[in-house]
Every structure is written in structure tokens, then in C-alpha cells.
Amino acid sequence: MRSHYCGDVNKAHVGEEVTLVGWVNRSRDLGGVVFLDLRDREGLIQVVYDPDLPEVFEVASSLRAEFCVQVKGLVRARPDSQINSDMKTGEIEVLGKELTIINRAAPLPLSMDNHQNNSEEARLKYRYLDLRRPEMTDRLIFRSKVTSAVRRFLDDNGFLDIETPILTKATPEGARDYLVPSRTYKGQFFALPQSPQIFKQLLMMSGFDRYYQIVKCFRDEDLRADRQPEFTQIDIETSFMTSEQVMQKTEEMVRKLFNDLLNVDLGEFPRMSYDEAMTRYGSDKPDLRNPLELVDVADIVKDVEFAVFKGPANDEEGRVTALRIPQGAKLSRKNIDEYTKYVGIYGAKGLAWMKINDLDAGMEGIQSPVLKFLNEDIVKQIIGRTQAGTGDIILFGADKANVVAESMGALRLKAGEDFDLLEGEWRPLWVVDFPMFEKHNGSLHAVHHPFTAPRGITPEQLEADPANQVSDAYDMVLNGCELGGGSVRIHDAKMQAAVFRILGISDEEAEEKFGFLLEALRYGTPPHAGLAFGLDRIIMLMTGAQSIRDVMAFPKTTTAACPLTNAPGFANPEQLKELGVAVVAKEETTEEA
Template identity: 45%
Template sequence: MYRDHNCGELRLKDVNKEITLAGWVQKSRKLGGGITFVDLRDRYGITQLAFYKEENETLYEEANKLGREFVIQITGLVQERSSKNNNLPTGEIEILVKKLTILNKSELPPFTIEDDTDGGDDIRMKYRYLDLRRTPVRNNLELRHKIAFETRSYLDKLNFLEVETPILIGSTPEGARDFIVPSRMNPGEFYALPQSPQLFKQLLMVSGFDRYFQIVKCFRDEDLRADRQPEFTQIDCEMSFVNQEDVINTFEGLTKHLFKVIKGIDIPDFPRITYADAMKYYGSDKPDTRFEMKFVELKDLTTGKDFVVFDSSEYVGAICAKGAASYTRKQLDGLTDFVKRPQIGAKGLVYVRCEMDGTLKSSVDKFYNQEDLKKWAERCQAEPGDLILIICGETEKAQKQLCELRLEVGEQLGLRNKDVFNCLWVVDFPLLEKDEELDRYFAKHHPFTSPKEEDIALLDSNPGAVRANAYDMVINGVEVGGGSVRIYNSELQGKMFEVLGFTEEKAQAQFGFLLNAFKYGAPPHAGLAFGLDRLVSLFAGLDSIRDCIAFPKNNSGRDVMIDAPSVIDQEQLDELNIKVEIKD
């Protein structure tokens, strides 16, 4: 036995026990007077080891040869520390070492294995197995385990059955890009890695498995950002004989349970907001409601004053930043530069300061008098000390730009507290969105989402006005989960494919197995999927999902630790009948 205790469990009650520990050397400290202290670390914590020259000179000399990350085993006596460390659970005791065995030596690590490491992102990703030794990273993975464990337990009590679905499936060109896998046994043919188990979980409902879930790997070949990875994990769920309300109540219950058990927080009932209102007041279908600062439309109050910028704009919208009239000219210029960045694309920013004496000062005083500005302030419910910020342009673009500005100002004013959690449901999404260049409709979610019953007739006359039986769970401005009531009728599913521009032959070729299954008594069904990575990152207060994934990819989709993706040997390519031609 290498150890009979771990490095995080010994306390004062264990004084005078002889114990054996094993782990990694965190650091050592050689003091005067022939004393050396070594911090021994394992997954459970840190325990201080004490080596005294006068007790055992040979052992003391061996301890002074230990380097960082050496793997060692010790046997010794638990004793009370004379200088206690209140920052450690084991900080009241230390181990007087009687025996030391070096199990494995270590080279000096490329960065310090400590909470506040000196390693940058790139080097830590290259040596991820070392980064995983650090307490914050390990804590994130332990949190991930707890959330997954509690999810399984909660859903099991509600009679959900965990069923594994295939990883090698057929490609479905709709939506994000698939990762493609060549088939050696079927030359010229390819599998795809699933973007979600959508079709299979619907087939499970046809099969009579009325409550399914799976914590499942999914894959999307798309550009990366902080909340995306090429492979990610979903808590995927489906239910039969339910409506939208049933699904929302079930998984709102799960989310409240996770907050209570994991974070010790009681979350109130989730408010609901329609997609139309989310765009109108926040410019986003995943609004961050930890703070107000809703959009206020000013177009009717700004027209006819010879300010061409406003007069020629379809939309003029404002936000009111409470207490921000103290912003300096430099800060306001910084906000202007922020919205003019290419990824945001605004042409500029207009501001109105509500001074404490009641006067209003703006960047457009040349065109608007105090009476005009007062009307703006009244509509924005601005008070002395507040700052009004205005963006104009084409409605949809300007709302998205104002959304980015709102989030930036909220961040600067400290309103996006990571320890505060605001949860809500966004409902009544459009079923379809039109690509004007291609002159065709695409599914806003996926082609199996049911339209609202009262809107079905509009599929022929006005498809763009059809609302979906769809719902997204949003927490602190992050879309954590989403789902919909599914189409379970072959005729309606066929109509949906027709609106999406599928020929009958194409629909049959890609989804014939599902359409055929519907002919054999498909029940009404609905479901949703949570992003496990996003949920964990929210609970942990992380800015990126990468830090809650054991072995993530970098921003270029590469695993720099194992150097993947990589070039494949020609022999393997020949077996797959693949010829590689790289274009400049």
C-alpha cells in the first residue's frame, strides 16, 4: 500500500498517529537551524512534512535533494504545528517524517504548479497534464463531475433512461459543418460525427422509450470562441406525451436542483421573455438580465432637427447607464472606439450627460436644445448623474451593436457579478430565417421543430411570420440549453421540408428513416439539450469553457499537447481511397 491517508484529511485529532502518504512535492523550504519543510500535494490537498537534522541527518539530507514535482512516499508521525497555517485545512498539523522513498524524479516543470501560475495559455495547453495538477483546474473538473452525477441522479428519479446513441452517423448538411470520417470498407463513402443525437432521440420516442437522456459528446466544425469547442458535451433529453410547459418545468426543476445542491443557492422561478421582446429590449436572444439598462427607442424624438445621421437611420436606440455621468471624455472616446471595432461595426456613438444640476450636455448640442434632450431623458427615465448612450442605423444591426455596448458598460460599472445568477426562458422564436442571397428559408433551430399550432397555416402564405414551439434557457447572458416541441406527423414534417426547399427525393434520401418511422405511430414528443461545458463554466465563474474541459483544443481547433490534427501517412490514405490536394 502506497498510502493509508491522503494529503487533505489529517487534522489535530490525528496527532501521534503513524501514517503513510504519497504524492508530489509542491515546494520545499530550507530554514536555518537544520529544519526543512516540504509541502506534499495530491488531489485532495497539501500536507506539510517536517525534516529535522538533529532527528535524522541522513533523512534531512535526502529531503534537501527533493525537487518540485518529485513523486515521493513518506511514513511519519502526525504532530501539531507550532506555526499554524489557517489557509490550509491541514494547516494545524505536520508530519514528522521517519521514512522517505523517492518513487519518481521529475524535471523542473515549464511553469509553476500553483494556483497563480506563471504559465501562459499556450504553454499550459502544451503541458495540460501538468496544468491539471493545479487546484483551480482540478476543482473545475470535480465540479463538472458533481453536476453530471447530480444530473444523472435527478433524471433517474424521474424515470429517465440513459441510452447511448451512435457516434458514426450520416451527414446532414443543414446547420453547422460536420466532421467527416471516411469509411475504409465502403470506398468513397463517409460517416459524420454527430452535431447532436437529435434524430436518434426522436426515434427512441417512436420506440416507446418515453423519457431519454444522455450525457453525450457532440461535434461541430465551426469557428471557435470562448464558449465553443469543436467537441463539446451535452446533457441531451427527450420526453413523450408532453408539451412545452412539461419540458420547461422538468428542466427548470433540474437547474434549480443543481444550483441548490452544488452552489447552495435557491433560484426563484424563471421569468419568460419572448424572442421579439428580447431583441427589442436587449438586442439579443440570450439577454443578460443581471442589470436593467433596457433599450429605449428614440427615433420619433430625434427626427426633423437636421441631424442627418439620425434622420437617415431606420432605428435610434438608447441605453441609460445609472450614475455614469462622471465618465470622462477619454472614457467616452473609449466607448466610441469600442463600438467602431470591425466586429461590432457601429459608425459612432452619441451621448447625453445628465448633470447633477439638471442640465443636459450632449455630443449633438449643435442640433438639439435642452427641451429636446429633456424629452430623451424622460423617455429613458434618466436622472441627474446618469449617462445616456445612443446608437443608430439599420434596426437589426443597430440593436446588436447596442447590445454589445450595453454589456461593455455593464462590465465597466461592475454590474455583471459572476456570483449573481439570473435565469430565464426565451420563447416564441421564429421558426424560420431567410437567406436573402440564396432566396430560401433555413430552420432557426432545426427542421424537426414544430411550428405553433395557430401559425401552421402561415407556412403557405407567410413562412417568415411562423413562430416555433421552441425555448432556450439563458443564464447571465449565456444560452445554456435549448429545445423544442418536435414535429411527429409525417405530413407536417414533409411540409416543413418543402418550405425549406427540399425536394421529396432529397428529404427521403436524408431523413427517410425518420419519416418512415413516423408512419408507425409516433407519439407527441419534445426535448432539449444543455451545454454541460457552459453550465460548468457558469457555476465556476469562468470566462471560457476551455478551463472546465480536461483536454481542450486551442482557438485554432488544435490539440497542441498531442499535435492534432496531423498529417496522415500515405499508406493510410491509400487504404481509404483518399487523395489529398492542398490548395494555396
Template identity: 55%
Template sequence: MRTHYCGLIDEALIGQTVTLCGWADVARNLGGVCFIDLRDHEGIVQIVAEPGEAEGNADVVAIAETIGYEDCLRITGTVRRRHNPNTKIATGQVEVVATAIEVVNKAAPLPFHAHENPGEETRLRYRYLDLRRPEMQRMQRTRIRLVQALRRWLDARGFQDIETPILTKATPEGARDFLVPARMHAGEFYALPQSPQLFKQILMVAGFDRYYQIARCFRDEALRADRQLEFTQLDMEFAWVREPDVQDAVEGMMRTVFKEVIGVDLAAPFPRMTWAEAMRRYGSDKPDLRIALELVDVADLVRDSGFAVFADAANDAEGRVAALRIPGGATLSRKQIDEYAAHAAKFGARGLAYIKIDAAGEVSSPIRKFFDDAAFAALVAHVGAGNGDVVFFGAGGYNRVSDFMGALRLKAGKDFGLVEDAWKPLWVTDFPMFEFDDEAQRYVALHHPFTAPAVDDIDDLRANAKTAVSRGYDMVLNGNEIGGGSIRIHRPEMQSAVFELLGIDAEEAQAKFGFLLDALKYGAPPHGGIAFGIDRIAALMAGTESIRDVIAFPKTTGAQCLMTGAPSPIAEAQLAEVHVAVRPKG
């Protein structure tokens, strides 16, 4: 139907006849001469319908006068140089003089204009119109180029693209599974995969050595800007590797892909930082290194203070007292300081102490009275505070303080314009093997139950489970975890011991993971891997904070597809076929 794309018409085509297809982005009638900005997925070109002596010109102008916004058109015409070039578009040096206009499909009045940014509910309800918008086209094509670049890199290095099952076994050790009733097995269910984790490990046992897959994954969990019920990840696994083998390979992949897709040169090599250091300095296991602010531990300086909140935390072996200095923060009003305290409270803070030093050196602080002059001066000096600064303090359990002080660091960085315009990748390594779940009163795996511990001795692991370190690693970019992986457990005895520490007895382990334990018995090689969030990386590349912008048909935060109306009720007859009865709400 067409000879060229709208956005690719250029000066090399001047004098040639072209046929274009697209949508009327703008239509203007200037007293008998009509201008149409015709848009397709490559861009926009100006169409001119003007009167003249040529046969049919009057008909062309008459049709052009009827064209409305987003009408679907097919236009034939001759390319000529524009008298008034438009430097804002790629085709701005030329225009197409129409000799024929076909209205392929008239558009009804639209709920929003392609150059507007309507509310998200409207965008998702009319997603097909939202995706026509140039900005959405740009973001979707960024994602497409990302996946293409990843595949090129992997295919060129001998990775094997292997599909793993979508209908699999429920192994509820992480987020909730999506369950699928099995019609041919009454009362039994498949689960949609949260990741291909166990299958890719078994592929290593099977001798495939290097695997990858652009995998669809499903987790029935609460949604937010960077999380969806169904998502896409680049899944990778390597046999016969240690941590640096995996890290060096995929780091090189990311440098190549970022250069190809958006022209960005990432650092070489990526810095490496242990989990303990990241939490101590930044209060986060995914620190945003674009913000230079760091937390400072002050427990040693406040152990003997008269402020019980500080003293109690400082004298608790599992406590922390941390400070965050914000240069120029003395401009904060009391109301704004209260807003910072409210923000910290969302992340577990029970209060937020501060010291404010104005430009003249005057100090205002609700905790000043708890320190003598020397102790207070030592505290101010230790955190490096000077005129014009504010210092926030957090006290309590180590992880809780790290969390809310880390959140304050991010907020302050954004509020005070301290976020560097740069790309700051790093590896976070040596994660804790377990964390204790107070509610369940048992250990849970910080990464997943198949991550290898740093120690090879099972008795050592059992004796020191609380402080055990894993062989896990995350790739972080600008405060976002974009990939997570580990060296896996390849000995069945160690895997059984980890299950035991997680409160999974031998019978339960066999029922849930027996196929993995069996596979590990038959000469499983050392292996490890990583999975990258395609949606998250694409969002970073496209410059959007929401992964919904780079997913063609995402769900709302209420887990709905507004365009199709999913989820929706199912007829009783269809439910009966799969042996399912729906319980009443409540």
C-alpha cells in the same frame, strides 16, 4: 501504496501512522530540519523531516534535503499537532513527522510553477502539469460533481440513459460536419454528430418516453472562449409533452444541481420572457439580468427630426432607434466614448450618437442641433436621463441595432460596476421560426429544422413564414445560454412543409432525412426536449469565463491540441486504405 490522502489528514489522526503519496509542492531546508508541503488531488499537508535519536532519522533528513519541486514522493510518518497552525489550508492544524521518504520519481526542471498562471499556449502544451495546479483541480472536480448530480437526478426520475451513434450520416444544415472516411465503402463518409437530435426523436417514436445521454458532440466551426470543436452536452427528450412539462422538469433539475454542487439557490420559478421582449429590452436573446440597464425605443420621438440617420430608421417598418442610458456615464471622456463606438462597430454599428449631461446639467451632444428645444427635452425625458448621465443611441435595421446596443449594454454594465453579484436564470421563449439569409436568399431555421411552429396549420405557416413563431425555448443564466430546446415536429406533413420553406425540396429531404420522415409516419407521439451545455454550466459554476478551464484536454482557438500535436499529417499508405487523396494547399 497509501493509507490516506494528503488533504484529508486531520486532528482525529493525531498519533497515528499514515502513508501518503503526492508531489512536493514546496520543499524548505531550515538548517537540518526540512519541511515539505505534500500535495495530492485532495489538498496539501505539511511533512516534517527532523533529526532525532530514532534509527533512520538521519537518512530521512538526508533524502528530504535532496527533494525538488514536483518530485513524486511516498512518505510514511506520524501525525502530530502543529506548533504554528496554518488557517489557510484544511490540514493546517496538523503535520506529519516523516519516518520514511521514498522518491518515487524525480521531476525534471518544470516550464512553470504550479502556483503560477502561465500563458495559455504553455498551459495547453504541458496540460498534465497545468491540471496538477490546485485551481485547475478545483475546476475539474466542479465539473465532475456537476455530471454526478445530473445523473443522480435523472436516474431517480426514470430517465433512460441510451447511447446514440458517433459514426452517423452527414446532414449539413448547421455547422460544418467532421467527416470520417469509410474504409469498407470507397468514396463514402460518416459524419461525427453535431448532436443526437434525430436519434433521440426516433427513440420517442420507439416508445422510450424519457431519454437522456451525456453526449459528445462535434462541430467544425471557429473557436472562442465558450466554444470547442468537440463538446459535451446533457441531451434529453420527453414524449407526450408540451412546453411547460419540459421546462418545469428541467428547471427543477437545475435548482437541485446548483444547490448540490455549489450551494446556490436559484429562483423558483425562473422568470419567462419572449424572444421579442428580450430583444426589445436588452438587445439580446440571452439577456444578463444582473445588469439593470434596459434599451428604450425612441422612434416615435425622432421621426420628424432633422437627423436623417434617426428619421430614416424611425420611418422604416423594419428599422429601430434605441437609446441606452448609463447612470454616471458623463464621466466618460471623448476618447472613451470613441472606444464605445468602436466596440459597437464590431457588432454592426455604423456610428454611435450620444447625449452627455454633466453634473451641473450642461449638455454636450453631436445631435443636439437636429432638434428644437421641446423635442430635445422630450427625448431626454423619455429616456430618463439626468445630471451625470450619458445616453447612447443606435439607429438602423431592428436586429442590427438590437445586437450592437445589447453589446454596449453589457460593456457599460461591466465598466461601471453595474453587474449584480447574483444568479439570474430565465426562460426565453417564442423564438422566430425562421430568419432570412440574405446571402443564400432563403430562410434558415433559427433553432433547427425539427422545431415545431406555434401554428398547426400548414397553409398558415406557409403564408406567414416571415413572422412565424416557433415552440422553441432557451434556458439562460447570467447572460449565457446554458440550454436550448423545443417541442418537435411529430407529423411528417408538417416536417416536409418546413423543409420546403427552408429550400430543401422533396428529393433532397428524402436523401438527407428520409429515415426521420419515415419514422414520423408510424404513429410518432408529440415530443420535445432540450440539450444543456455541460462545459458552459461547469465554467459558470467554477467561476471561469473560458470553457477550456473545465475541459481536461481542450483545443486552442486555432483548433489544435498542443500537447499531442493534433491535427497532424497522415501517411500516404494510411490514406490509401480509406480511399482518400489530399489536395495540395491553395
């Protein structure tokens, strides 16, 4: 039905007859001439109809937006005065000779221009229309180019594309599983995979020493702009490669992606330890475009009479930090109150501050509600350590270390944007040396997952002091977004059993959930390591989208619903009976019920 895509016609085709199909982007009847902008996935082209062919002209005059049509005509160069440099096809146009309406379009339920202000609910309900918009079309085409480039790179480097099961067993990956009832085993359930972690490890045990898969994963968790209940991973696993080699190879892949598709040279990725990232930036995925840093001042204020500072400064689990914002003294009290509310979201109880109105004026040039608790020497030490100058403001975080990190780390990012401080367009890095475990509600949890290996110790040493051990793990971070994370895996059955015990997984539970894995570890398992990238996040960053929903064909809402298909929905009672599943009515899901 077509000889060319609309966006592919150019000056080389002048004088040729072409057949095009697509949708009416815009139609303009200027009296004696009809101008039609025809659109397909590759772009727009202008088609001109004049009254010389009355029947065709009449059809052209009847067109409305989003009619699906076929056009046949002659490619000709536009006059110099009519060249549109903003269009890929702006140097040519098609003189229409024939026009067929393939399908008419009813009045549209949403705006289709690039400046659309449709609600997200409407965009998702009519996603098939939203995806016709060039901005959305371009993102999905770009996504396809990325996945093709990833496959080429991994294929060329000896990796094998191997599929793993979608119906599997629940695993402790840190989020809730989506469960699938089994008809043949009534009362039992499959789980949709949160990742192919166990299966890719089993593939290493099977001798497929370089595996990859672009795979769907599922997590029933609370959603954010960069989270969806189903998402796509670039999943990679290797045998006989160290963490350093895995990082080198995957860094090479990402650098090639950016260079080939965006003409961007990311350069060598710096390395930063987890402890350094948390200390300086309050985040294990710091945005290095932001020059602001957290500075510890607990040793300076440990003896002050201000309990808000003194308490955390003398608490082993506490922290007192200062964040200097250049020229931030111009912040009004209302602005500071807004910042105080902002850090409150992350658990902070307040936000102390100090304005340096005139450094040369000594204490007279300092303004702060906590100044009465601080003598001149302490103020000088704080100013010296933060390198504050006239016109700056210092914001303080004082609480448990985790609260300070989260609240002040978030405030650092907000202040960086508010004061337009971001430097450069792309700042990648590797974050390494993660702790093996973190304490939550009095018990230890795996920072990555329970199959991550500790660095350079025996199972006995790990169990003797688990809280202070470092894992052989690594995260790739770009502009404050975690692109992917990975680790060296445990390939020794004794070490895996020790990790399970530390996590409070009994031998019985470990055998019930992972018996097959523990047994496999006894049969010559090679050392192996891997990494998984979030494909949706990569595309979001590369295209400048604000949410991964804008780079997925059919995403869910923030409440994990699909307005297009009205999913989820109620199951047929007969299906539930066959599955042996009973549904508890919503009003009965109370503590009494």
C-alpha cells in the same frame, strides 16, 4: 501504496500512522528541519522531517518540486501558533518516518503556483502538469460532481441513459461537420454528430419516453471563449410532455445542482419572450444582473432632419434606440471614441450621444454633437422616455434592427461592467416564443433547428406565412450565458415536410438526408420534446472560470489545435490510398486550382 489522501487527513487522525503519496508542492530546508508540502488531488498536507533519521533526512533534503514521492509518518497536531487556517489540513502535520522517491521530476517547463502566468499555449502543451495545479484539479473534480448529480437526478426521475452513434450522417445543424472517410465505402463519409438530435427523436418513436445522455458533440466552427470543436452536452428528450413540463423538470434539476453543490438558491426562473428580450436588451440571452435597457425612440425622431436617425426611424427594418448610462456624463471624448470603435465591431457605423450635464438648465445643460438637429421638445421627450437625469449620458443606436440589437446589446454589457452596475450574483430566466425562422441573405433559416415545432398551427398555415410564426422553443439563460436550449419537436410527417420546403430543402434532398426520419414519422410517432445543456458552460459558470477550456481536461486552442499531441497531423499516404482520399496541397487551394 496509500492509506489516506493528503487532503483528507485531519485532527481525528492525530496519533495514527499514515501512508501518503503525491507530488512535492514545495520543500523548505530550514537548517535542522525539512518542511515538505505534499499534494494530491484532495489537497495539501505538511510533512516534517528532522535529523533524527539521517538517511531519511538526506533524501528529504534532496527533493524538488513535482517529485513523485511516498511518505510514511505520524499525524500530530500543530502548535496553536503554527495553525494555518487557509489549509484544509492546517491544524495537523505529519512527522515523517520514511520517504521514498517514486519518480524524479526534471526542471519544469511552466510555473505551478496559483499565480502562474504561463501562456495558454504552454498550459495546453504541458496539460498534464497544468492539471496538477489545485485550481485546475478542483475544477475537474467539481465537474465530476456535477455529472454525477445530473445522472442521479435524471435516474431518479425515470430517465434512461442510452448511447447514440458517433459515426453518423451529416445534418443541417447550422455549423460545419467533421467528416470521417469510410474505408469500406470509398468516396463516402460519416459525419461526427453536432448533436444526437435525430437519434433521440427516433428513441422517442421507439417508446423510450425519457432519455438522457452526457454526450460528446462536434462542430467545425470558428471558436470563442465558450466554444470548442468538441464539447459535452447533457442531452434530454421526453415523450408525452409539454414544453411547460420539460421546462419545469429541467429547471428543477439546475436549481438542485446549484443548491447542492454551491449552496445557492436560484429561485423561480422568470419567463421572457424573445421579442421582449431583443427589444429591451438587444440579446436573446440577456444578463439580468445588468440594469441598463435599450429604449426605442424611433417615433420621437422620425421627422428630424438628421438622416442618421430619420432613415432607420422610417424604415420597417430599421430601429433607433437610446441607452442611458447613469452618471455616464463623466465619459471623456476618448472614452466615447472607444465605445464607437467597439460598436463598429458589430456593424454599427457610428455612435451618437447626449450628455445631461444639468437637467434644470434646459438646452443649455445638454451637450451633444447632434443637438443642432433636435429641437427642445424632442430632447425633452428623449430624456423623459429614458428617465435620464443630471450626470447621465444617452448613447444612440440607429441602423437596421439586427445591427442595432447586436451593437447596442454588446455596448450595454460593456457599459454595465465599465460602470460596475451588475446587481446580484445569479440571475436565471427562460427565454421563450422564439420565431420559427429568421431571414438571412434573402432566405429563411431555422432559428433553432429544422425539427422544431411551430406553436398551434397547421402545416398549411405555416407555409402561408412562415416568417411570422412562433416556435414552441425555450432557452435557459443564466447571467447572459445560454445554458441550454430545447423545443417541442415535430411529430407529424406533413409538418416536417412543410418545414423542409420553407428552408429550401427539396423533396429529393429531404429524402436523401432524412428519409428514415420522415418514414419513421408515419408509424405512430408520439408528441415529444427535449432540451440540451452545454455541460462545459455550466461548469464554467459554477466555478467562475473565464473559458470553457479551463474546465475541460484536454481542450483545443482557439485555432482548434492540440499543442499536447500536435493534432491535427498529416495522414499516412498509405492510409489515404486505402480510404480513397486525395489531399489538395495548401498552395493549390486557390480559385484557379
